[in-house]
Amino acid sequence: xxxxxxxxxxxxxxxxxxxxxxxxxxxxxxxxxxxxxxxxxxxxxxxxxxxxxxxxxx
Numbered sequence: 797x798x799x800x801x802x803x804x805x806x807x808x809x810x811x812x813x814x815x816x817x818x819x820x821x822x823x824x825x826x827x828x829x830x831x832x833x834x835x836x837x838x839x840x841x842x843x844x845x846x847x848x849x850x851x852x853x854x
Contacts, residue, residue, distance in 0.1 A: 823848035 819830040825848045837843045
């Protein structure tokens, strides 16, 4: 059976370092901003994406 690859942004790469990179790639914020958001909101990805959109607009 072939691997099914999707661009589903709800799937998060495992590993603390990769979570920040993943958030930065998905939302177009800087890695530094992504790490700050992760520290502030933890693993609440819907909230993280919402906050990242606000930061991106600034």
